[in-house]
Amino acid sequence: MLNHTETPATTGAATFARLESEVRSYCRSFPTVFKKAQNATLTDIEGREYIDFLAGCASLNYGHNDPDMKSALVDYIMSDGVTHGLDMFTEAKEAFLISFSERILKPRGMDHRMMFQGPTGANAVEAALKLARKATGRENVIAFTNGYHGVTTGALAATGNGSQRAGSRSQLTGVTRMAYDGFHGEGVDSAQMLDDMLGDTSSGIDAPAAILLECIQGEGGLNVASKEFLQRLSAIAKKHGALLIIDDIQAGCGRSGDFFAFEFAGIEPDIITMAKSLSGFGLPMSMVLVKPEYDVFTPAEHNGTFRGNNHAFVTARAALEKFWADDAFAKDIRRKADYLNQRLGAIAESYGFRVKGRGMMRGIDTGSGDKAAEICAAAFERGLVIETAGSSDEIVKVLAPLTISDETFARGLDIVAEAFETVLRAPARVAAE
Template identity: 65%
Template sequence: MTTVTTAGPDVFERRESEARSYCRSFPTTFKSAANATLTDVDGRSYTDFLAGCSSLNYGHNDPDMKAALIDYIASDGVTHGLDMQTEAKAAFIETFERLVLKPRGMDHKIMFTGPTGTNAVEAAMKLARKVTGRQTIIAFTNGFHGMTMGALGATGNESKRSGAGGASLGDIARMPYEGAFGPDADTLTQIEILLDNPSSGYDAPAAFIVEPVQGEGGLNAASKEWMQGIARLARKHGALLIVDEIQAGIGRTGGFFSFDEFGIEPDLIPLAKSLSGMGLPLAVLLIKQEHDIWKPAEHNGTFRGNNHAFVTARVALEKFWSDGKFAGSVREKADYLEQRLDAMRMHVSGSRLKGRGMMRGIDFGSGDLAATICAECFRNGLIIETSGAEDEVVKVLAPLTIPAEQFAAGLDILENAIAAAVSPNRIAAE
């Protein structure tokens, strides 16, 4: 049996690319994890309010998923299947159909793309152009859809886009998200005027791609009315509606989809992150039946058949989505989180509560202040990160399964960090 030797932290500096990021905020080496707790090599435990950027909605190493995966591996279950038919894949599809699609009256086909969210977004954009025969995709300010070239074109963040090294990121038209010009600006009407005007310079789009809650863009949350308006504009102009559920979906805002209560019918839905349930790579694109016009192998990927992920994803669906108990518990935690964060923001004048459900945070208006708060949290055993155009939002993405007592203790650490960051000159919010 091979013995695993733990290398010193210098190995990362010596050999890992400068592209690494999260480890710079959390400079320790982790060894184990369970639900909402990470433990490092020195035995120190941390509460995890990052959860793999919403890839671990059900926490680390769920015991039922872990047991099913161990059994599957021990029985020599297929690991890698390309897009061949396997028992594990059939079981996942049937469970997803029964617990997710049919209760919502959805007729979508399931396309297995490459292993990450950006692969699903690329497939969605490619298919929308194929279906409509058009090129332009309408994306929104502060949107984030991935780091490969097509998805990066739809991503707004300047620092992310600069990674393309000046290469063209074309065929994207940028429109203002709800609230982009302040609470009094009606961006939906503005978009409609631009698209209706044949001299505006905006061509009829192939698709709109939108996040109901912008995770990386600063937790901007669209209203039901605005999302319905975007869906209406898509229909009006013969475009497809792509709703990116990669970070906001799979329970993060309460329902399985973050658009569950919006009364819209997306044509294409990219899913990834927590879909596998256990942090294993798995991404899919849900496609309305009439749009599934792919030819065999016209879009594929070597790792679109991760059977280990099919196993854990099936268990996650059966364990958490067979009834309404889990969604109800998420809503209860979300109400508590909103109350706590609303009280915390009072420490800093002008700060704002943002997001929806268990995808919440505080906009402090300053990236430096937000970074100081997160660093203080880490020193006190809490892992939490920022988002927004200038990293000005401290974002809470705790596992949805976090025990109530641990959740409260983690929020205590955050509240104390905020108070320490602005002390001794605390200013009541206006």
């Protein structure tokens, strides 16, 4: 994440600086007050438009204010539909359960049950870890370098980022960190290292309840797990009696090119965590998918006051019916992903950088957090909201809405190219002159 010195551009921004906690983050990179949004366009209070390549950090895969979801939600509210339902049966929840089962689970041969808890991704991770530990009777969890799973205590224990871990003054325990695919470079088999460690009773690693990972590490730097790595981990989990948990919170709901980021590997995780774009509309909603044999919580053993956000159920169902009734949307995502890779590849090649990521979750590794921050700031000056990622914030990361028009997408990538040119070429031109 960028961490510029905050310089509010409007009186409204100054209000936030005066009244809001210092923990605020994204607003420091984008010092204006936004008023409205439509698909991939944000508009501030002065009427200036910005192309959105952040999309709520992948919480808005379907863009801002999709008209069909908005209409479904407005109709539901106007009919006095239940807003807050705890985990009681409601018409809105039933409709979502049926739609998700019919459109997502059954076509993929999955019989996972849906569990709702608090409405954030971290809530889903906490529930998944707790469930895996109860189901196996074990405590230890294998997590990976550069992984990001949230900042609540259990999820933070599995998160690798040093600055975020430093924010906790409690002991972050119950997790053994292993190397993610490619962490040690080419020629080092991280999966085999894990298998060897788990197979040796003197390795010092306790038998794990679960192996937890992202298929694409979003905040960790757009590191991508290969098909082979994921398949090996699935086999290793079974071999050693651990559950495989896939954190699909940022990479899910189409961001990878498929609904789930693990589909291309042909594996079936025991537990899957989802949030961010699950509601489709940016409303808080998270879910844990769990194979029936591991659905072992007793009633209310794990819960959350806002696990019954019926407005989110309404928009989530509308998203499924609009975008996942067939494979047309997924095909269009892959087309745009190919275009994104080509455009970023051309920019990266000009400066000796490399493109990282998969699907519509890609970025350019600049090798420097300061450099990436300058590039993102230059892009914002030109009307583009874009952020960084990576252990040192060295990646300029594109998370455009999957529904972005081709014209807007091209213009946004033009701005990315202009920002790179401004930051990396301008000093050379001055020196030459």
